[in-house]
Amino acid sequence: MKFEERLRQAGLKPELPFPVAEYERRIAAVRERMRARGLDLLIVSNTSNWTYLTGYDSTMPSCYGVGLLPLEGRPATHTAELEVPCVLYNSIVDDIAVYDTQNDTSTADQLADVLLERGYGDKTIGVEMGYSDTFAIGAYDTKSYMTLTGRMPKATFVDTTELVLDERVVKTPAELDYMRRAGKLTALGIEASFEATRAGATDNEIVAAGYAAMIAGGSELLSIDGMCMAGHRAGLGPHMPFKRTKLQDGDTIFLEYTGTFNRYNAPTQRAAVIGNPSPQVRRLADASLETLNLLIENIGPGRTGDDIAQVAKKGLQPVWDEIWWHEVYGYSVGLGMQPTWTESPTYIALGAERELRPGMTFHLPICIFTGGRHGVGFSETVTVTEDGCEVLTPGALRELVVR
Numbered sequence: 001m002k003f004e005e006r007l008r009q010a011g012l013k014p015e016l017p018f019p020v021a022e023y024e025r026r027i028a029a030v031r032e033r034m035r036a037r038g039l040d041l042l043i044v045s046n047t048s049n050w051t052y053l054t055g056y057d058s059t060m061p062s063c064y065g066v067g068l069l070p071l072e073g074r075p076a077t078h079t080a081e082l083e084v085p086c087v088l089y090n091s092i093v094d095d096i097a098v099y100d101t102q103n104d105t106s107t108a109d110q111l112a113d114v115l116l117e118r119g120y121g122d123k124t125i126g127v128e129m130g131y132s133d134t135f136a137i138g139a140y141d142t143k144s145y146m147t148l149t150g151r152m153p154k155a156t157f158v159d160t161t162e163l164v165l166d167e168r169v170v171k172t173p174a175e176l177d178y179m180r181r182a183g184k185l186t187a188l189g190i191e192a193s194f195e196a197t198r199a200g201a202t203d204n205e206i207v208a209a210g211y212a213a214m215i216a217g218g219s220e221l222l223s224i225d226g227m228c229m230a231g232h233r234a235g236l237g238p239h240m241p242f243k244r245t246k247l248q249d250g251d252t253i254f255l256e257y258t259g260t261f262n263r264y265n266a267p268t269q270r271a272a273v274i275g276n277p278s279p280q281v282r283r284l285a286d287a288s289l290e291t292l293n294l295l296i297e298n299i300g301p302g303r304t305g306d307d308i309a310q311v312a313k314k315g316l317q318p319v320w321d322e323i324w325w326h327e328v329y330g331y332s333v334g335l336g337m338q339p340t341w342t343e344s345p346t347y348i349a350l351g352a353e354r355e356l357r358p359g360m361t362f363h364l365p366i367c368i369f370t371g372g373r374h375g376v377g378f379s380e381t382v383t384v385t386e387d388g389c390e391v392l393t394p395g396a397l398r399e400l401v402v403r
Helices: 003-009 020-037 047-054 081-090 107-117 142-151 163-168 173-195 203-217 231-235 279-298 305-322
Strands: 041-044 065-070 076-080 095-099 124-127 156-159 227-230 252-257 268-273 330-333 342-348 361-363 366-369 375-378 381-384 389-391
Touching: 003 081, 020 047, 020 065, 020 163, 041 047, 041 163, 047 065, 047 163, 065 107, 076 081, 076 107, 081 095, 095 107, 107 142, 142 156, 163 342, 173 203, 173 252, 173 268, 173 381, 203 227, 203 252, 227 231, 231 252, 231 375, 252 375, 268 279, 279 305, 279 366, 279 375, 305 342, 305 366, 342 361
Parallel strands: 041 124, 076 095, 124 156
Antiparallel strands: 041 065, 065 076, 227 252, 252 268, 268 375, 330 342, 330 361, 361 381, 366 375, 381 389
């Protein structure tokens, strides 16, 4: 008996973060977008999009699996047998086409077989061309796309990379509640890491304390490994991995974490220093905090990302000539899983003309670096409200911590 058959006989009842009616609402909204684009089928390869639509969850979101959302009828998935339990127990989907891992043909060839068998050989099919083109994920699987177009010459393929993402960008009250709960887990990690921060400690020890606190507090798998830049590595940018660096007097420590709750994220950045901060470290911290405060004061509905960035950039002027910084004042976050917590390419930045709407959610990462010895960062995760914004993270330790 196949594994799938055994699982179905076991009578598994899905464990879902939201009521089934909420997934049905989301699917209906996406189908309206499909209808407007003339699509018969949407192939969803962005795992977090499929999670948004169906509840799907897995410890291996990077493994092969695509969602198949027809304009009418039940959603389906094409995935490996190992993922069948995750589909049946963690989603509303029960129509599963199993990818044969022992077959030496490609995943795209087998997907083409599934689509042809289901009558899509001459239909219009929306395809997510990898992930949306943000700084966090730029990869695109050209080989799979070419295989599908070669196998299905009569079908029309349309780029729908951002179709579901555009639906996701405004959060429901339930989603915002999950982000608030994620924010509390983030704060647990930050606080525990700073408790472990002292001269002679290593960055590994600092991160271990934060991980333990978040997981013990209820966090699921982290969407990005916790970031800790300490000592000489702190001035080298926000993505420098922690690596057994021992702290000494005068070192700065920059943390960027998020806990997760039902796969929703709420990142926070914080900074500390060992011993009395130097005048430069104090200037960096003050400028970062001032910029973050300006963002929180100015984010609101109807304003564009450019509007807000024009005001917030004033906070960095006192240190502009001595820092490197990435020039993104905010980016969309929410539901996300490995390898990133970023969501749609919606920014608060100079030149960003998209208007903000209530329910949009942003991480505001004001991390700045000298390109050498020091780096600090402060951030919160916020949601746009009817008259401003609400900070979804607790705001704990929003100051330069001295250890």
